[in-house]
Amino acid sequence: MSEIAPPPAEPPAPLGLYAHVPFCASTCDFCAFYQTEPTAEGIRRFLDGVAAEAGLVGWQSPVTTVFWGGGTPGLLPPPDLRRLGETVRARLGGRAVEWTVEITPASATEARLAVLREIGVTRISLGAQSFRPELLEALGRQHSREQIFRAYDRIRAAGFPSVNVDLMFALPGQDEAAWQADLGEALALAPDHLSTYCLTFEEDTKLWVKLSQGKVRLDPALEANLYEATWARLEAAGYAQYEISNFARPGHACRHNLDTWRMHEWIGLGPSAASQHAGWRGQNPSDLDRWLAGVAQGERMGEERVALTPALLVEDALVFGLRMNAGVDLPDVRRRFPGAPWPAVQAAVERLVDGELAEESGGILQLTPRGRLLADAVGVELLGVFTSPAAGRGSGEPG
Amino acid sequence: MDVSLTRNFCIIAHVDHGKTTLSDRLLEYTNTVQMRVMTDQHLDSMDLERERGITIKSHPVTMTYRAKDGKDYKLNLMDTPGHVDFSYEVSRSLAACEGAVLLIDAGQGVEAQTVANAHLAFAQKLKVIPVINKIDLPSANLELCTRQLEDILTIPAEEAILASGKSGIGIVDILEAVVQRVPPPRWAEYPQARILVFDSLYDAYRGCIAYVRVFSGTIKAHDMMMLMSTGQKAEVKEVGVFTPKMEKCASLGAGDVGYIVSSIKTPSEVKTGDTITIAARPATEMLPGYKEVRPMVFCGLYPLESDDYEKLKAGLGRLQLNDAAFVYSSESSIALGFGFRCGFLGLLHMEIIQERIRREHDVDIISTYPSVIYHIVKQGGEQIEVDNPVNMPDPGTILEIREPTIRASIIIPNDSMGDMLALIMEKRGVCDHTTTLDMNRVMLSAVLPLNEILVDFNDRLKSVTHGYGSMDYELGDYVPSDLVKMDILINGDPVDAFACIVHREKAEGKGRQLCEKLAEIIPPQMFKVAIQAAIGGKVIARDNVREMRKDVTAKCYGGDISRKRKLLDKQKEGKKKMKQIGKVSIPPDAFIQVLKN
Ligand SMILES: Nc1nc2c(ncn2[C@@H]2O[C@H](COP(=O)(O)OP(=O)(O)OP(=O)(O)O)[C@@H](O)[C@H]2O)c(=O)[nH]1
Ligand code: SF4
Ligand SMILES: [Mg+2]
Numbered sequence: 001m002s003e004i005a006p007p008p009a010e011p012p013a014p015l016g017l018y019a020h021v022p023f024c025a026s027t028c029d030f031c032a033f034y035q036t037e038p039t040a041e042g043i044r045r046f047l048d049g050v051a052a053e054a055g056l057v058g059w060q061s062p063v064t065t066v067f068w069g070g071g072t073p074g075l076l077p078p079p080d081l082r083r084l085g086e087t088v089r090a091r092l093g094g095r096a097v098e099w100t101v102e103i104t105p106a107s108a109t110e111a112r113l114a115v116l117r118e119i120g121v122t123r124i125s126l127g128a129q130s131f132r133p134e135l136l137e138a139l140g141r142q143h144s145r146e147q148i149f150r151a152y153d154r155i156r157a158a159g160f161p162s163v164n165v166d167l168m169f170a171l172p173g174q175d176e177a178a179w180q181a182d183l184g185e186a187l188a189l190a191p192d193h194l195s196t197y198c199l200t201f202e203e204d205t206k207l208w209v210k211l212s213q214g215k216v217r218l219d220p221a222l223e224a225n226l227y228e229a230t231w232a233r234l235e236a237a238g239y240a241q242y243e244i245s246n247f248a249r250p251g252h253a254c255r256h257n258l259d260t261w262r263m264h265e266w267i268g269l270g271p272s273a274a275s276q277h278a279g280w281r282g283q284n285p286s287d288l289d290r291w292l293a294g295v296a297q298g299e300r301m302g303e304e305r306v307a308l309t310p311a312l313l314v315e316d317a318l319v320f321g322l323r324m325n326a327g328v329d330l331p332d333v334r335r336r337f338p339g340a341p342w343p344a345v346q347a348a349v350e351r352l353v354d355g356e357l358a359e360e361s362g363g364i365l366q367l368t369p370r371g372r373l374l375a376d377a378v379g380v381e382l383l384g385v386f387t388s389p390a391a392g393r394g395s396g397e398p399g
Numbered sequence: 400m401d402v403s404l405t406r407n408f409c410i411i412a413h414v415d416h417g418k419t420t421l422s423d424r425l426l427e428y429t430n431t432v433q434m435r436v437m438t439d440q441h442l443d444s445m446d447l448e449r450e451r452g453i454t455i456k457s458h459p460v461t462m463t464y465r466a467k468d469g470k471d472y473k474l475n476l477m478d479t480p481g482h483v484d485f486s487y488e489v490s491r492s493l494a495a496c497e498g499a500v501l502l503i504d505a506g507q508g509v510e511a512q513t514v515a516n517a518h519l520a521f522a523q524k525l526k527v528i529p530v531i532n533k534i535d536l537p538s539a540n541l542e543l544c545t546r547q548l549e550d551i552l553t554i555p556a557e558e559a560i561l562a563s564g565k566s567g568i569g570i571v572d573i574l575e576a577v578v579q580r581v582p583p584p585r586w587a588e589y590p591q592a593r594i595l596v597f598d599s600l601y602d603a604y605r606g607c608i609a610y611v612r613v614f615s616g617t618i619k620a621h622d623m624m625m626l627m628s629t630g631q632k633a634e635v636k637e638v639g640v641f642t643p644k645m646e647k648c649a650s651l652g653a654g655d656v657g658y659i660v661s662s663i664k665t666p667s668e669v670k671t672g673d674t675i676t677i678a679a680r681p682a683t684e685m686l687p688g689y690k691e692v693r694p695m696v697f698c699g700l701y702p703l704e705s706d707d708y709e710k711l712k713a714g715l716g717r718l719q720l721n722d723a724a725f726v727y728s729s730e731s732s733i734a735l736g737f738g739f740r741c742g743f744l745g746l747l748h749m750e751i752i753q754e755r756i757r758r759e760h761d762v763d764i765i766s767t768y769p770s771v772i773y774h775i776v777k778q779g780g781e782q783i784e785v786d787n788p789v790n791m792p793d794p795g796t797i798l799e800i801r802e803p804t805i806r807a808s809i810i811i812p813n814d815s816m817g818d819m820l821a822l823i824m825e826k827r828g829v830c831d832h833t834t835t836l837d838m839n840r841v842m843l844s845a846v847l848p849l850n851e852i853l854v855d856f857n858d859r860l861k862s863v864t865h866g867y868g869s870m871d872y873e874l875g876d877y878v879p880s881d882l883v884k885m886d887i888l889i890n891g892d893p894v895d896a897f898a899c900i901v902h903r904e905k906a907e908g909k910g911r912q913l914c915e916k917l918a919e920i921i922p923p924q925m926f927k928v929a930i931q932a933a934i935g936g937k938v939i940a941r942d943n944v945r946e947m948r949k950d951v952t953a954k955c956y957g958g959d960i961s962r963k964r965k966l967l968d969k970q971k972e973g974k975k976k977m978k979q980i981g982k983v984s985i986p987p988d989a990f991i992q993v994l995k996n
Contacts, residue, residue, distance in 0.1 A: 018957060069956075197953040224949035245953045260957040274958040283961060304961040316960065319967070323955060351982070355926040375951040377925040379963075380970045 016266030062093025085119030327366030414481030498581030584654030592616025601720030694742025701738030714760030
């Protein structure tokens with residue numbers, strides 16, 4: 001299979017489709033995603049639910065990118081994968097530009113991979129996290145180092161055009177040498193894409209409990225060093241950073257995520273899935289039963305519901321868009337959201353540039369490497385500049 | 400009224416020489432307080448006194464003692480504070496007595512307040528009974544103490560009584576000496592009633608309660624009394640004595656110490672040092688009063704939570720009711736919000752008021768650096784007083800700045816002489832006189848700027864003398880001085896709470912120290928933040944706040960956007976609570992941390 005087809009010159013607004021498969025074999029210590037135990041009955045209800053929910057969406061344009069996350073989509077038995085695939089395929093205008101499925105090393109069987117390949121999946125994301133047995137153990141992962149290699153070989157053998165490997169760093173007990181060793185092993189596999197995630201302590205996870213009990217400690221200085229070391233090493237190895245945690249060989253950046261960060265629309269299906277569509281942003285209930293009950297009544301994305309205003313979208317296009325190395329195309333954002341309070345935007349931009357956290361050239365605003373390490377602080381700086389009552393006045397109704 | 404069986408005396412000494420402990424023994428021996436309810440340092444009844452183990456206010460108590468001559472004497476005792484900040488309490492107590500028991504800690508010998516308080520007693524022509532206390536201590540040096548008595552205080556050694564408040568030694572000797580050596584109450588024969596107000600207390604239910612010593616005449620409930628300084632009349636509601644609790648009695652007569660509750664509610668109307676007389680037959684000459692105590696040290700007090708402003712205001716008001724030496728007025732600061740400028744007698748007084756606000760009024764507060772009152776002569780001769788550096792006029796308009804000095808008496812061991820002189824010099828002082836007290840000790844007399852002893856002088860004194868040095872001081876003259884106002888700027892914006900008036904030669908050192916401290920305490924910032932110390936726009940020291948190293952979430956996909964926004968929003972809210980100095984947001988407690996040390 002060749003490279004992913006380049007987007008057309010003047011593309012219609014992209015539309016993403018995200019499906020959340022809420023099943024995991026066990027719960028990893030760091031994980032805060034919604035997931036539950038996979039039972040045959042649960043899976044059946046889930047698949048019925050996704051089909052029903054898809055029926056509720058007012059599809060106005062064909063889906064351009066697909067992403068199956070979780071949970072562990074790769075845990076579904078091959079026939080169920082096929083069924084979920086059918087639901088998705090019905091919404092594609094032909095073929096997806098990109099279709100990603102997350103797989104864990106333990107579930108990457110040849111039969112599953114064959115089905116995925118067949119239904120049109122283009123990209124596999126392999127949740128390796130680490131190659132060190134003691135770190136995998138510490139994360140509560142259910143796979144071995146050997147399973148990673150075997151899974152990777154099978155994925156490659158199945159011929160997917162693009163393969164990502166997920167890694168985590170700043171794990172308890174992992175020093176820089178250990179992280180470099182993991183990076184080295186991942187690079188030796190020569191994936192098309194690498195995601196390297198600094199360990200985040202999410203509330204309600206086992207790790208969070210350990211942190212609050214003082215059993216593990218945060219070390220932002222070490223984390224910063226690991227970030228910088230990662231960026232340098234992957235750059236040298238031919239992987240261009242395109243977002244805080246994402247690196248790709250040319251042509252392999254994840255389109256689906258790029259579109260999200262640019263505040264394009266996407267439709268999320270499944271429990272806990274978020275959508276940004278038709279003037280609203282919202283999320284499905286993080287519970288299989290409640291989600292199903294909602295869908296049965298014709299309801300979706302009913303939680304955390306906010307109307308999409310130009311001001312909100314500009315703000316998010318900046319807050320989240322700046323996480324990308326390509327930065328934010330200010331004139332483009334302005335064209336898309338003309339109602340936003342531009343003087344306030346410009347003032348915020350100047351503050352960041354003055355503080356050497358960002359650079360602007362030819363309308364493109366990009367974070368400096370230091371700004372990238374402080375992307376959250378930058379976000380706080382930008383937040384509310386547009387959506388505060390004062391700034392947002394006259395910025396228009398939900399678009 | 401027969402006053403021959405009454406004796407009024409106080410116990411005076413250097414801080415911690417055992418006044419209150421000895422009082423305990425006297426109360427016990429005379430059965431004034433039942434053993435059953437007796438507590439250590441019984442007269443230190445305020446929480447803060449008990450906690451700190453020091454006396455802050457003078458405490459009166461009336462005891463009955465059957466002397467060896469077989470007669471029952473009424474003894475009015477006043478326990479006084481030893482700390483220099485409260486020497487005005489000692490003066491007031493002395494004015495209500497005919498005698499003073501002067502304690503000397505046998506292990507420490509004569510110290511600065513021993514000398515100062517003895518001189519106050521001599522000046523009031525009181526009979527002084529020297530007592531060498533704590534003789535139970537293994538380190539007791541009786542020979543040294545008696546020699547010091549003679550050499551330093553010119554009190555004949557044979558007058559000294561040996562005692563231990565702790566072990567109960569010498570109690571009867573002291574009581575007998577009070578009966579025999581202290582003269583009966585003075586001026587009892589004066590034809591009209593004259594009653595000295597030596598303290599007052601505000602009670603929420605009863606209004607102002609005056610603590611009094613009756614010199615002549617009697618006073619009882621329903622009498623019409625008159626305050627001689629103002630001519631204000633009021634009806635007496637109740638009189639009583641201290642046992643040491645307030646205990647109502649029928650009347651107070653010549654020589655008695657007790658309290659008067661009247662129809663006057665406002666404490667400021669009953670001035671300490673005033674003379675009360677009976678309105679129907681008023682006296683014409685007042686008793687000698689006190690010179691009014693004036694606050695010498697000022698600082699800003701701010702609530703940590705701005706919502707507590709009203710609570711703080713009410714608390715200060717209530718404290719002032721019982722403490723005329725404490726003054727306050729409202730002020731505001733960019734860094735700290737709305738608060739109060741407060742004046743105190745000294746640092747300990749300041750500390751105590753702050754603690755009482757925190758404790759009794761449950762308000763968390765922060766104080767700015769202490770300052771003194773500067774006299775500023777402006778071009779054209781106008782003179783103004785400034786107790787807050789922020790109010791310093793433009794330097795171009797100033798002809799001269801004058802600062803208050805103190806005259807200090809410092810008693811130190813001989814071998815600390817070099818270090819002590821160096822310390823005095825460092826603090827811009829001049830030592831103009833030294834007296835050899837004995838083989839081991841000298842007394843230095845020095846003039847120092849008050850502003851220099853505010854912060855750490857006492858600690859430094861203790862440290863260079865290994866704990867053996869002590870100091871007493873009185874306010875001296877105002878002298879011209881080369882002072883400047885130093886501003887602290889954060890990214891170019893002045894932070895008023897840190898402005899201070901310093902001697903030009905010390906500005907750079909102090910500026911550097913402040914900048915360093917702020918740079919260390921302000922949490923890492925995302926923007927570059929410069930901290931500068933400047934005099935009139937000229938930067939004399941600078942530092943940088945640490946830069947934030949990492950603040951980024953690793954994962955941020957479609958489903959995370961709402962959650963992420965919430966987290967950022969929360970951070971943003973947190974930021975709003977911070978003090979905004981220009982572009983820089985600083986947690987309020989960062990200033991507090993710096994101000995704390
Ligand atoms: N060994 C010994 N210690 C004593 C004696 N009297 C008092 N102390 C101790 O000395 C310390 C100070 O005693 P206080 O009675 O509070 O002294 P004070 O003079 O009232 O102190 P201020 O009121 O703060 O000036 C306490 O720790 C007492 O226990 C004594 O006779 N012998
Ligand atoms: S990290 Fe992935 S596999 Fe582990 S519990 Fe979370 S969703 Fe499941
Ligand atoms: Mg005492």
